[in-house]
Amino acid sequence: MPITIPREEYMQKGHTACAGCGATLSMRYVLKGMGPKTAVTVPACCWSVIPGEFPYTALDVPLLYTTFASAGASISGLREGLDSQGKEDYNVVAFAGDGGTADIGLQGLSAAMERGHNVLYIMYDNEAYMNTGIQRSGSTPYGAWTTTTPVGLKRDYKREKKKYVADLMMAQNVPYVATATVAYPEDLERKISTAKSIKGPKFIQILSPCPPGWYYNSADTIKVSRLAVETRVFPLYEFKNGKLTLFKPAKKPNITEYLSLQGRFGHLKEDEIKEVEAAVAERWESLLRKEQN
Numbered sequence: 032m033p034i035t036i037p038r039e040e041y042m043q044k045g046h047t048a049c050a051g052c053g054a055t056l057s058m059r060y061v062l063k064g065m066g067p068k069t070a071v072t073v074p075a076c077c078w079s080v081i082p083g084e085f086p087y088t089a090l091d092v093p094l095l096y097t098t099f100a101s102a103g104a105s106i107s108g109l110r111e112g113l114d115s116q117g118k119e120d121y122n123v124v125a126f127a128g129d130g131g132t133a134d135i136g137l138q139g140l141s142a143a144m145e146r147g148h149n150v151l152y153i154m155y156d157n158e159a160y161m162n163t164g165i166q167r168s169g170s171t172p173y174g175a176w177t178t179t180t181p182v183g184l185k186r187d188y189k190r191e192k193k194k195y196v197a198d199l200m201m202a203q204n205v206p207y208v209a210t211a212t213v214a215y216p217e218d219l220e221r222k223i224s225t226a227k228s229i230k231g232p233k234f235i236q237i238l239s240p241c242p243p244g245w246y247y248n249s250a251d252t253i254k255v256s257r258l259a260v261e262t263r264v265f266p267l268y269e270f271k272n273g274k275l276t277l278f279k280p281a282k283k284p285n286i287t288e289y290l291s292l293q294g295r296f297g298h299l300k301e302d303e304i305k306e307v308e309a310a311v312a313e314r315w316e317s318l319l320r321k322e323q324n
């Protein structure tokens with residue numbers, strides 16, 4: 032089988048991420064695919080801490096920090112600035128968390144996509160505001176414990192369903208939309224390379240498991256990431272020229288295998304697990320229907 036993951040590294044040792052950080056693997060793979068002529072914008076999130084303190088950085092590409100809500104505006108400006116200098120061959124990438132994307136940065140993202148800039152927006156999805164201590168985001172799934180959806184006597188875990196930002200981008204008819212995760216690096220690299228080949232706005236949501244936030248052993252990041260796909264909790268898809276293609280994993284483990292690995296779901300009772308299961312099945316069916324359209 033040919034090696035599809037570029038050997039070049041644009042992320043170096045000395046970063047400050049936690050052991051087993053899925054978001055760090057995501058950045059590494061994204062940069063491998065995008066190459067050295069890439070400028071990255073990072074809003075407030077774990078990744079605004081991970082590269083290290085100025086003037087040091089673990090990344091070998093230009094890195095711009097921006098405010099929490101402005102990743103979309105930042106890549107728009109960066110793109111226009113580069114183009115006005117004749118640097119159309121540079122890639123412009125936003126690398127933003129789920130809080131910065133599903134919540135506070137959503138209008139900036141939608142506007143950047145609507146204006147049609149030639150940019151790639153990566154949402155690394157660790158399903159909560161991790162940098163500030165595991166607060167719930169719109170992208171936190173139903174049933175999860177977070178510090179703002181604590182599990183106490185009233186069992187007040189997150190009652191609302193996850194907001195699927197990639198689905199929103201599909202609804203907006205963004206030319207290229209994909210979901211990916213770190214357990215499938217060849218698939219991720221292929222999606223990065225497809226995004227790179229398309230001139231216009233692109234959006235990729237990468238599920239990036241977080242050991243301290245999801246309460247699992249840091250050695251299990253790939254296992255958790257793979258189970259998310261196999262159980263259909265996090266479907267992998269691609270939306271190109273208005274057509275959806277859904278990856279259908281051969282194996283379908285029981286959803287409890289995924290949930291029981293993670294302490295954030297440890298409080299869920301059987302009936303609540305059934306609710307999770309039903310919601311996952313419903314979304315899977317609706318994606319299948321969309322694929323057939």
Ligand SMILES: Cc1ncc(C[n+]2csc(CCOP(=O)(O)OP(=O)(O)O)c2C)c(N)n1
Pocket residue numbers: 054075076077078099100127128129130131132157159160161162163168
């Ligand atoms: C306007 C504003 N509000 C709040 C913060 C504090 N803050 C910094 S990072 C962060 C969490 C970001 O969450 P997410 O985007 O999911 O990225 P993660 O930390 O999970 O990597 C928050 C709330 C801020 N920097 N600016």
Ligand SMILES: [Mg+2]
Pocket residue numbers: 128129130155156157158159160161168
């Ligand atoms: Mg997050």
